[in-house]
Amino acid sequence: MAHDRPQDSAEVVIPPHIYGFPGVGFGGYAAGILAQNLSAASVKVNFRRPIPLGSPVALRRTEDKGYELTDAEGALLTAQECDEVAVPPSVPSWDDAVEAEKRHPLTNSPFATRDCYGCGGDRAPGQGLRQNFSQRPEQRMVVAPWTPDPELGRGRTVLTPEQMWGALDCPGGWACRLFSDAPHETVTAYMATTVTKPVVLGEDHVTFGWVLSKSGRKHMVGSAIATRDGELCARTEALWLTLPSQV
Structure with missing residues (x-):
């Protein structure tokens, strides 16, 4: 740690x-x-x-x-x-995220990893971030209504930097696989992140990810965390790279 x-x-x-x-x-x-x-x-x-x-x-x-x-x-x-990361083109509302969860859940997606620290649904409270992503096909975006478990805090009231960066990692991975034709064997090559506000445990947030561009094995994605009221807490630009064996 x-x-x-x-x-x-x-x-x-x-x-x-x-x-x-x-x-x-x-x-x-x-x-x-x-x-x-x-x-x-x-x-x-x-x-x-x-x-x-x-x-x-x-x-x-x-x-x-x-x-x-x-x-x-x-x-x-x-x-x-590094330089400040650009703000997202739009920020989905809490209601948008809840509606996506009802209409387009990804629980049974072939890309779902049930024990992933960032988005695995099988993780016990306090043992994972437990973001449950769904898709908004028209916006080419993945989104999760997310209330970070207070058990993650271990005496703190906000996410640690490593937990916050962890929460920003999975949305980009989901986005590039769903909307950039990336196979499962695609990994993070870099993350550039701007943090503007703490993520408070036990409060409602929205995490989301989208594709910026694609070139061969390279998939540029964005991801972000916002409060229920739409205020950005952190935003990321990331490069995901498909392993050569999968091309």
């Missing part, structure tokens, strides 16, 4: 239950650890290699004033402060 104050170096262990793909640390969560240490409103995290679960990795300050997570073979993730 990351510390509340920035450090030049530390040891980090991604808990064994925090994964999307089996056996691999959840990318958005790990990215949030780096972002927390940078203490900037806008941060870009590049994903270099899969992140191990349950094993110590090193958090290090870099010479260019960024941060990285490394193991014995080199960098796993790198992070730098």
Whole structure:
């Protein structure tokens, strides 16, 4: 886990239950650890290699004033402060999200991973973010009415940076698979995120994702978290990359 104050170096262990793909640390969560240490409103995290679960990795300050997570073979993730991410073209309302959940649920989608830390419905309270995505086909958007479980807090009243970045990871993955023809074996290559407001546990929010562009194996997506009243808490631009074996 990351510390509340920035450090030049530390040891980090991604808990064994925090994964999307089996056996691999959840990318958005790990990215949030780096972002927390940078203490900037806008941060870009590049994903270099899969992140191990349950094993110590090193958090290090870099010479260019960024941060990285490394193991014995080199960098796993790198992070730098970046420009502010563009706001979404539209923000779905809470009622929009609830209606999508009724009309176009994704519970039985072939892309659903029931034990994913970010969107797995089989996770127990406090053991996952439990975002339940549905689609809005006309808007080419995925959306979830989401009330973050207070059990995620462990004494806090708001999501930690790693939890917030984790919540922003899955919407983009769903969007590129549903609306950009990406296969399941498509992974996050980078996330650039701007945070403007804390996500309060136990309060209603809307998380959503959409496709920005596609070029070969590259899928650019956007994702965001908003309050029930439509105020943005955080927004992300991400590159998802289809593995070469799937092309």
